[in-house]
Each structure stands twice: as C-alpha cells, then as structure tokens.
Amino acid sequence: MLEIKNLHVDLEEEEKSILKGVTLTVEAGSVHAIMGPNGSGKSTLSYVLSGRDGYVVTQGSATLGGVDLLELEPEERAAAGLFLAFQYPVEIPGVGNMTFMRTAINAQRKARGESEISAADFLKLVRQKARTLQIDAEMLKRPVNVGFSGGEKKRNEILQMAMLEPKMCILDETDSGLDVDAMKLVADGVNALRDEGRGFLVITHYQRLLDHIRPDVVHIMADGRIVKSGGPELALEVEQNGYADILTEEA
Amino acid sequence: MALAQAKQTLTEDRLAAVTLPGGAVWSRAAREAALGRVHAMGLPERRDEYWKFTRPDSLVQAVASPAALFDNSDEPEMFGGVERLKIVFVDGVFDATASDDLALEGIRIERLAEVDRSDIHWARDLYGVLETRGQTPVPRPLAALNTATATDGVLIHVTGRASKPINLIYNHKSETSDAMLHHVIRLDAGTDITILENGPAAARFNKVIEVDIADDAAFHHVCTQGRDHERRAATHLFARLGARSAFKSFTMTANGVMTRNECVIELTGDDAIAHVAGAAMGDGDFHQDDTVFITHDAERCESRQVFKKVLRNGATGVFQGKILVKPGAQKTDGYQISQALLLDGDSQFLAKPELEIYADDVACSHGSTSGAIDEDALYYLRARGIPKAIATDLLTLSFLAEAVEEIENEGLRDEITDRLRGWLERRRD
Numbered sequence: 001m002l003e004i005k006n007l008h009v010d011l012e013e014e015e016k017s018i019l020k021g022v023t024l025t026v027e028a029g030s031v032h033a034i035m036g037p038n039g040s041g042k043s044t045l046s047y048v049l050s051g052r053d054g055y056v057v058t059q060g061s062a063t064l065g066g067v068d069l070l071e072l073e074p075e076e077r078a079a080a081g082l083f084l085a086f087q088y089p090v091e092i093p094g095v096g097n098m099t100f101m102r103t104a105i106n107a108q109r110k111a112r113g114e115s116e117i118s119a120a121d122f123l124k125l126v127r128q129k130a131r132t133l134q135i136d137a138e139m140l141k142r143p144v145n146v147g148f149s150g151g152e153k154k155r156n157e158i159l160q161m162a163m164l165e166p167k168m169c170i171l172d173e174t175d176s177g178l179d180v181d182a183m184k185l186v187a188d189g190v191n192a193l194r195d196e197g198r199g200f201l202v203i204t205h206y207q208r209l210l211d212h213i214r215p216d217v218v219h220i221m222a223d224g225r226i227v228k229s230g231g232p233e234l235a236l237e238v239e240q241n242g243y244a245d246i247l248t249e250e251a
Numbered sequence: 252m253a254l255a256q257a258k259q260t261l262t263e264d265r266l267a268a269v270t271l272p273g274g275a276v277w278s279r280a281a282r283e284a285a286l287g288r289v290h291a292m293g294l295p296e297r298r299d300e301y302w303k304f305t306r307p308d309s310l311v312q313a314v315a316s317p318a319a320l321f322d323n324s325d326e327p328e329m330f331g332g333v334e335r336l337k338i339v340f341v342d343g344v345f346d347a348t349a350s351d352d353l354a355l356e357g358i359r360i361e362r363l364a365e366v367d368r369s370d371i372h373w374a375r376d377l378y379g380v381l382e383t384r385g386q387t388p389v390p391r392p393l394a395a396l397n398t399a400t401a402t403d404g405v406l407i408h409v410t411g412r413a414s415k416p417i418n419l420i421y422n423h424k425s426e427t428s429d430a431m432l433h434h435v436i437r438l439d440a441g442t443d444i445t446i447l448e449n450g451p452a453a454a455r456f457n458k459v460i461e462v463d464i465a466d467d468a469a470f471h472h473v474c475t476q477g478r479d480h481e482r483r484a485a486t487h488l489f490a491r492l493g494a495r496s497a498f499k500s501f502t503m504t505a506n507g508v509m510t511r512n513e514c515v516i517e518l519t520g521d522d523a524i525a526h527v528a529g530a531a532m533g534d535g536d537f538h539q540d541d542t543v544f545i546t547h548d549a550e551r552c553e554s555r556q557v558f559k560k561v562l563r564n565g566a567t568g569v570f571q572g573k574i575l576v577k578p579g580a581q582k583t584d585g586y587q588i589s590q591a592l593l594l595d596g597d598s599q600f601l602a603k604p605e606l607e608i609y610a611d612d613v614a615c616s617h618g619s620t621s622g623a624i625d626e627d628a629l630y631y632l633r634a635r636g637i638p639k640a641i642a643t644d645l646l647t648l649s650f651l652a653e654a655v656e657e658i659e660n661e662g663l664r665d666e667i668t669d670r671l672r673g674w675l676e677r678r679r680d
Contacts, residue, residue, distance in 0.1 A: 050634050053626065078636035090631040094652025095645050100635075103645065108636035143649075160635060 001199040002026040002049075002168050007060035009041075009048050009224075018044045020224035021060070024201075026168065031200040033210055035235060036221035037243045042203045043087060045221075046172045050084040051077050064168055078104075079111035081167030085157040085174050092144040097156065100144045101126060101163050108164065129162045133189050151182035158189035169193070170201045175209040187212030207239035222247050258293040261311070262392075265294055268313045269400055272364075277375040285379050285398035292390040301389055304569040304601040305540040309509055310393060310485045315429035315455030318481035318508075326673060329449040329475055333662060335418040336360075338405060342423060342453045343430025345403055349420075357411025358444065363404040363433060374406045377435050381461040381489035385515035389544065394487040394513070397459040401433035404459075409442040409468070416445035416471075421452030423479055428453035434460045438468035440493070445660070446470070451477030451507070456484040466493040466520055472500040473663050475670065476507060480536065483509040494520030494549070501658045503667055504531040504539050505674050511540045518545070518552040518580075528557040528657035530667070532674050533566030533598075540569035541589075547580040547613075556587040559654040561647055562598035563678075573605040576613050583608075585615035592650045593621055594643075644675040 002025065009019035018041045026032045036042050048055050049062055051074035062069045067080050092100065106116045117125075130140055133155045145153050154174055161169055171190070175183055190200070190213050202213055210218070210232065218234040219226045220243070228234065228246055238246065254262065266289060271282045295307035309316055338360070339349035345362060353360040366372050379398040385391055407417065419434070430453035438444060442465075452458070464470050476484060484507065490498050504510050516525045531539045545554045560568035570589035591600030600621040608615060624646050632642035651671055658664040 052630050052634075073639070074630060074633035075636050075638045075642075078634055084634055086631065086634075090625075090628045092628055092631070092646070092649055094649035094656075100632075100645075103641065104632075104635040104637050107638060107641065111636065111638075143652075164635070 001028040004062045008058045026199040029196040030216040032217045033202045033215040040221045041224040079108045083166035085171045087172040089153040150177035207235040254293045262293045281379040282399045285395045288395040317426045318454035321479040335416045339420045342428035359408040361406045393485045401431045404433040407436045409438040409444045413444045418447040421450035423451040431457045436462045440465040441467045443469045448474040451479040451482040458486040462490040464496040469497040474502040485511045488514045491517045492523040495522045498525040502529045513542045516545045521549045523552045526555040528654045530654045531560040535564040537566035543572040547576045547583040551582040553584040558589040560591045563594035565597040568600045570602040576608040578609040581612045583613040587617040589619045591621040640679045
C-alpha cells in the first residue's frame with residue numbers, strides 16, 4: 001500500500017536535514033505505529049507524504065498503491081487515497097463544516113472520474129457517521145473547527161476520514177490533547193474503519209492510544225530514521241523504559 | 252477662512268457650469284444654500300487630508316469620463332429572488348415603464364422631481380438637512396453639490412411596517428452619462444423598512460441618501476454597485492438615529508475604476524444601534540474607498556463597522572473610519588474592523604482608523620489588517636482533496652464572511668454570497 005524508500009528530506013528555508021533515509025512499508029489491512037522522541041521527524045514524515053510546502057525531498061521515494069506521491073499536488077494525493085488527520089486541525093471561519101466536507105468529497109470524486117454525491121445522500125451519510133462519533137448537528141453546522149474544543153477538533157478529523165474513505169490513513173498525534181473518554185471515542189472511530197483494504201500509520205508519543213488502536217507493527221524513529229521495528233510489545237517497552245535504552249542499544 | 256487660490260479656481264470653474272433645477276420655494280432655498288456651502292468649502296482636491304488616499308479629480312471634473320457598458324447577463328437579475336417594489340432609473344432618469352406602481356401600504360413614495368414643486372412637504376425639513384449636519388467637522392463637498400443639483404430621487408415616508416423591500420435599480424445605458432440622485436427617507440417611530448439598491452447607475456454617479464430614523468424604528472439597507480469596470484461613483488449615506496432605533500447597511504462593490512462610499516451616522520437617541528459593513532472585490536484597475544464617520548451623542552448606543560476588501564492585480568482599497576464619542580455618550584460600545592486580503596504583491600490597502608473619545612465610560616475597539624491567504628488553511632483544504640483554486644475561493648469567502656454576516660436577512664445574505672462566489676469563480680486561474 002504505502003511504500004517509503006530511503007526518504008531524505010531537507011527544510012526548504014534553511015540547510016537542515018530532517019529525514020535521513022526513512023524506509024517503511026505499510027501493507028493494506030495493517031496498522032503501523034511510529035513512536036519517537038520530540039524532533040525525530042515523525043510529523044515531518046506526515047507533512048512530506050501529504051504534500052505540505054516547505055520541504056525538499058533530496059533522495060528516495062514514496063508511493064501509494066504504486067503511484068508516486070511526491071510528484072502529486074496535495075489534493076491529488078488526497079484523491080489517490082491518502083488522508084492525514086492533523087495534529088492541529090485548522091479553524092476556517094465562514095466556511096460551514098458540511099460545505100467543507102461535501103466540497104472535499106465531490107472534489108475527490110471528480111478527480112477520480114466519479115459522479116458527485118447528491119445532497120440527500122451526503123446528508124444521510126454524514127448524519128450516520130457523525131452519530132457514532134457523538135458529533136451533533138450543531139457541530140456539523142458550525143464553521144470548520146471554529147470554537148471546537150481540542151477533542152471536538154480531533155473527532156471532526158476522524159469524521160472527515162470516515163466520510164472520505166481513504167485507502168491510507170496517517171494520524172499525526174491524534175491523541176494529543178485528548179482526555180481518556182475522547183481518546184476512546186477517537187480510537188473507536190478509527191477501529192471502525194479498519195479493514196483489509198486500508199492501511200494506517202499512527203504517529204504518537206504515548207503507548208496509551210495503542211491500547212485502543214492495536215498496531216500490527218511498531219517503529220521507533222529517532223534523528224530522521226527508523227531505528228527499530230517490532231510488534232506491539234515495543235510500544236510497551238518504550239512506555240516502561242523511555243527511548244534512551246532503545247537509542248543507546250541501536251547506536 | 253478663505254480658500255486657497257487653486258481650490259477656489261477649481262471650485263468656481265466647476266460651479267460655473269451648474270444650473271439649479273427649478274422647484275418650489277423650499278427646494279430652491281435648500282439648493283441655493285447647498286450651492287453656497289460648496290462655494291464656501293470648495294471642491295475636494297488631492298491635497299485635502301480627507302482625500303489623501305483617493306484622487307477626487309475624476310469625481311469633481313465638469314464632464315464625466317466615458318465608461319464602457321458592461322454586459323451582466325451572465326448572472327441572474329440582482330435581488331431577482333426577492334419580493335420587492337422596483338423603482339428604476341436609467342442613467343439617473345426615472346423609468347416609469349420599468350418601475351412598479353409607487354404604492355405600498357405603510358409607505359408613501361414620491362419623486363423628488365415632482366414634489367419639489369409643491370410648497371408644503373415633509374421633505375422640506377429634511378432635504379439637505381442631514382447632509383448639512385454631516386459637513387462638520389469634515390466637509391463633504393460632493394454631497395452638498397448633490398443637494399444643490401440632483402435632478403431626481405425618491406422621497407420615502409415610512410409610516411408603518413413595509414410589507415416588502417423597496418429596490419432602487421440603477422441601470423447604465425449611456426457611455427457618457429453623469430447621474431445625480433438624492434433620496435430622502437423618513438421612518439416614523441416604530442416603523443421598519445428595507446431598502447435595496449443595485450446597479451452602476453451611469454458612467455459617473457453621485458448619490459446622496461438622507462435617512463432620518465425616529466425612535467424604535469429599523470432601517471435595513473443592502474446595496475450592490477454593479478459590475479461595470481469603468482464607472483465612477485461618489486456616494487453618501489447620512490443617517491440620524493433616534494432612541495432604540497436600528498440602522499443596518501451593507502454595500503458590495505465588485506469592480507469599478509473609482510468608488511468613494513461615505514457613510515455618516517449620528518446616534519442621537521439612547522440605546523440605538525448602527526451597523527455599517529462592506530465587501531469590496533477588485534481586480535486590476537480598481538480603486539475603492541469606504542469613508543465612515545460615526546458620532547455617538549447618546550448613551551448606551553452600539554456601533555459596528557466591518558469592512559473587507561479582496562484585492563488583486565494592482566487594485567487599491569481604502570478605509571477611513573472614525574468613531575467620535577461626544578461628552579456624555581456613556582456606555583458607548585464601538586467596534587471597527589477593516590481588513591484586506593491581498594491576493595498578490597501588486598495590490599494595496601490604505602487604512603486610517605480613528606477614535607476620538609470624550610466620555611470616560613465607553614468601550615471602543617478597532618483593528619485593521621492586510622494579508623495574504625493563510626497557507627496553513629490552504630494546505631488543510633488541499634489535503635482534503637480540494638483543488639488549490641477552489642480552496643482559495645473558499646478561504647476568500649471565509650475572509651469576507653464577517654462583513655456579509657452583517658446582513659440580517661438570510662435570503663439577501665445568500666444572494667450576496669452567490670455574487671461574491673461568482674466573481675471569484677470567473678477569475679479562477
């Protein structure tokens with residue numbers, strides 16, 4: 001599904017390498033988690049994959065289902081099936097949440113040569129998906145993320161993910177700023193989307209989220225590289241001993 | 252104070268070409284007094300502080316510069332979806348055929364060109380009166396010139412609750428037309444009216460509206476100035492508000508080589524509310540100026556100024572907004588925001604926000620910004636699959652929303668939003 005090979009990335013504005021050869025494959029139907037200390041390049045990886053400005057790929061490749069992601073505009077990557085749940089979802093006053101989601105769905109459909117979703121079908125779908133995430137009608141009507149609490153913003157990200165039905169989902173520290181109940185709700189939303197055709201890459205600092213979203217593979221990232229990969233037990237090891245042991249052992 | 256020589260020459264030369272329309276004694280007196288005011292204050296020139304950001308030459312010169320006609324048939328009729336009473340002017344001349352019957356329950360509508368022949372009329376106490384009050388402390392000579400020489404307009408006396416809005420439609424059919432209209436609107440206590448205006452009116456348009464709002468009355472106003480690129484306009488909206496009354500005005504300016512919209516509001520009764528808002532969109536040869544002066548002269552009044560401008564390809568936006576709080580106008584709540592979204596590096600926004608406060612228990616805030624599209628928001632939308640051009644339009648509408656939301660009526664708000672969206676869509680890269 002997602003294949004990243006020897007990816008090297010610099011900042012555009014200054015001479016600084018952030019990713020120094022990341023290699024990672026996420027198979028369809030699997031959940032991979034990336035953990036790592038602050039500044040290790042986890043979020044940068046998610047930005048580079050989704051096409052944010054400000055980064056230069058100097059080496060390596062990233063493909064989704066064989067399609068070269070790095071050649072595509074951000075909207076083309078989304079239409080190809082990539083979804084990034086933002087760590088800090090952006091507030092957009094004056095644009096209704098529903099308008100935003102419907103515009104996004106129809107833009108993706110158009111890009112894939114599919115017909116637009118009707119207003120009635122959209123409404124039905126969004127209400128149904130919103131209910132399971134405990135997002136009320138009021139929240140759907142409000143401008144995108146404006147006045148949403150931290151938890152509401154993250155739930156809104158998962159709602160967008162559920163509506164857009166991407167092939168590959170990247171969750172960038174979706175657990176940050178969430179209380180236990182909100183985390184459970186978000187995790188349930190993610191788990192409901194797990195299926196054979198879909199891959200997940202969950203970026204997190206804490207093992208806690210992984211109690212709810214059970215990963216198949218856990219990677220530890222440090223200084224722009226994946227330094228260790230293993231099963232779910234690796235996350236527990238981090239939780240108990242911190243990163244220091246692993247980093248020393250790998251150095 | 253004597254005028255500077257250059258200003259005096261400019262003024263006398265321009266006024267030499269002026270003949271006052273005939274009329275009844277009261278209207279002749281008002282017009283002659285107005286002409287006297289223009290002589291005394293002189294016409295605006297570049298060096299005037301109040302015209303620092305906008306060149307008045309093309310608005311002052313004796314003959315209007317020609318303006319090519321604009322075909323707007325690609326959009327449905329403005330306010331077409333609204334049940335309304337239509338009053339149509341073509342190049343400043345009343346069009347009886349295109350207009351509806353000027354009769355509506357709760358309202359009396361007459362034409363200036365007709366009633367100014369009768370000796371006794373309520374308009375005698377208002378025509379040019381609010382304009383005169385609005386000349387201090389800042390002179391507005393183009394408004395006085397209008398009072399002196401306006402050829403027509405409507406006089407609307409609101410005595411009840413109007414069942415539908417009145418739509419003043421200004422069509423432009425001659426490339427060389429120079430139109431001057433003067434409307435007077437009087438709302439009796441507890442009444443309510445919505446005035447809609449649309450159209451470019453002429454190659455050059457000088458318009459004055461005087462609105463006297465009695466206690467507990469409500470005045471709603473939505474104006475769009477057509478899409479003609481070459482037209483020029485100088486408009487003045489003077490309003491006086493009684494106790495607990497409301498004034499809500501929104502203007503959309505899309506295109507137009509020269510626009511100066513002045514709004515002068517006096518809050519004279521306690522607990523009144525005045526909101527004035529505007530959305531302007533310019534691409535290329537575009538100069539649009541909103542000049543607002545709000546005087547708080549009563550207690551517990553609220554005023555809001557919300558102006559947003561979208562500028563590209565060298566377009567210029569201007570905002571001069573003042574809140575004057577007089578001694579004794581305690582508990583005044585004044586708010587002013589003016590913002591420009593610059594879609595490229597060539598466009599400019601010039602703003603002069605002013606507060607002058609002589610009462611000690613008031614809350615006044617003001618802000619002015621100019622900036623580009625928010626890159627983070629753009630990336631967020633694109634990451635959801637929305638192409639850059641559509642995402643940019645969405646964010647532009649988002650930027651304008653605060654001004655559009657000042658329109659209370661949802662149908663009118665949607666109609667304006669559709670126009671703004673249409674303007675953006677036609678300019679997609």
